[in-house]
Amino acid sequence: MIHPHIADALKVPDLVRLTDGLVLIRFESMKIYSALAAVRRLLERGTVRPGQTLVDSSSGIYAYALALACHRYGMRCHIVASTTVDATTRAQLEVLGATVEQVRPSRNLKLDQELRVRRVREILADRPDCHWMRQYHDDVHYLGYHEVADRITAAFPGRPLALVGGVGSGASTGGIVERLRATDPSVRLVGVQPFGSVTFGSQDHHDPEAIIAGIGSSIVFDNVRHDLYDALHWIDFTHAMAGAVALLREHAVFAGLSTGAGYLAAMHEARRHPDRLHLVIGADTGHRYVERVFARHAEALNPAVLKPVEISGAGELAMPWSTMAWRRTPCPAEWKERAA
Template identity: 65%
Template sequence: MDQHIAESVGRPDLIRLDDRLVCLRFETMKVVSALAAVRHLLDTGAVRRGDTLLDSSSGIYAYALALACHRYGMCCHIVGSTTVDHTLRTQLAVLGATLEQMEPCSDLKLDQKRRVERIHEILAEHPEYHWMRQYHDDIHYLGYRAIAERIREATGAAGLTVVGGVGSGASTGALARYLRAAPSGSADVRLVGVQPYGSVTFGAEHVSDPEIIIAGIGSSIPFGNVSHELYDTLHWISFDAALAGSVDLLRRHAVFAGLSTGAGYLAARHERERTPGRTVLFIAADTGHRYVDTVYARHREAAPLATLAPRDVTDRSELALPWSRMDWNRARAEASAADSYVPAR
């Protein structure tokens, strides 16, 4: 029996959609990493019960950290994106979390930059706060170890392709790392990362999406805990293509999930057809409730998936909307701001 709702919320479902396509479906994925990270900090004495944990979030992590703080008797302070909606604001308030939400801003890059600047201001005022650094600290990998074990038991690690949003690197990167560390040493696990156009993480900042950057799977600033060398393949997917994926996933398989899941589902279907004999598992990071108006209400606009296919590129200068695919081949990140960026504590 679970001792707290966070443990239940963080436990994913494994759903076989067909013989070679599996969905790892979360209600709220980042609860897994937040719970494990806070527990580790307590166990190692880095924080104590009653301390304040601080971080920036566009939505999902704010709820995850608030639940983890509630579970372990901590205080929670969130600098939230302009995209945090009324439902989440209300939940955070009732859970006792402090939310500072950025003023409305049409530029998500500026929104993210302002949030980081505000984090530094708060730390200067309250040096006793602990910054969780979800975008920079490998501590957020820890929670995915048990999930990797469950995936291995259910699917095996022979001929497995994992597809999901890159984001901070914690979910897809951690799953690949733990799955490849099979006791037998014979794990055959490929990792396919999904990115939005405009994300700097793998160098697509020169291509903009006329709709939005899909929150949670890309970034307009360098992230410190993305291990580029874990990824075999990358897909860059636009808002419109991800919308089509989300609608098809609900219509065809009755899975109601967020926009990043639609992008992952689109990439996973393509990888399944491209690599016969391999099982493809894609991550559904959250439910579709906060996308009802922006995505699902537009279901009549969704393009049939049969009309969508990626443009295969060999260089990022060739990236183009609405969907591009590139073999990354586990290359290390190039020497750039992303490599040298070390955020102040």
């Protein structure tokens, strides 16, 4: 197939069998699916017009995806970038034509996200012609992942499935499983969270080592549909690092921290549910984690000896790794009130 634009080629994931019960959905950059479909639908609706400026905040993956989508569809792009966006990503964004401003370094995830959202609102007040993509809140970002689900269905017809991935904005895991369950309601969804994320109640637990970009949040995301998830895993930096290094060492897959965390969770889930094929989302490559993760590979823990604490409620959360049966429960009302 000859693709009309590089974004159409980069978005397609590879399915890589890691074990008999575990397959990696390996993306070059996962959110390209989301951004392409969202921009296309907004243009079709007339919500935005060609040449208009699209703005959003990002910790890196979505920024790159939106810049590619804008390049693909003739839009302008403005990114309010997290402190986690590295120089390599920023340079690509700028060459692609995006304007980028990076918020000042922050003590934690909450302050970083609050600064970015505040800045986006300031931009919209000054430039009302800009359109805020609202990747965390507009369900238009679910659409692109339906294509991923169709690819999975075609590859594994009739297999009992479980999907494992970082929760983040909710759109990737939610969009894929929503489509899969249209034909098989039994598909399990296992979400992965970092400690410190408000989404599933771990905001009082501080991981001193790092922010695992893209899979947690300090603010409520409307795109997270809690009642889609069957189980949750909370994983700290050291365990995510162990998973990422093991994935490279054992399977030659160079992927980011969220993939490492998902790999660790998926191995545990596959042992507990050997009747299912577990699909773990590999959202991006490991390039932005070279210094902080892969250069320290000698420090990485051995995943074979790691296991989570089984808990029955968020009040029992314990670092470095906890897991809980969520059973497709809606978000507790008190969580929303406390976050507000």
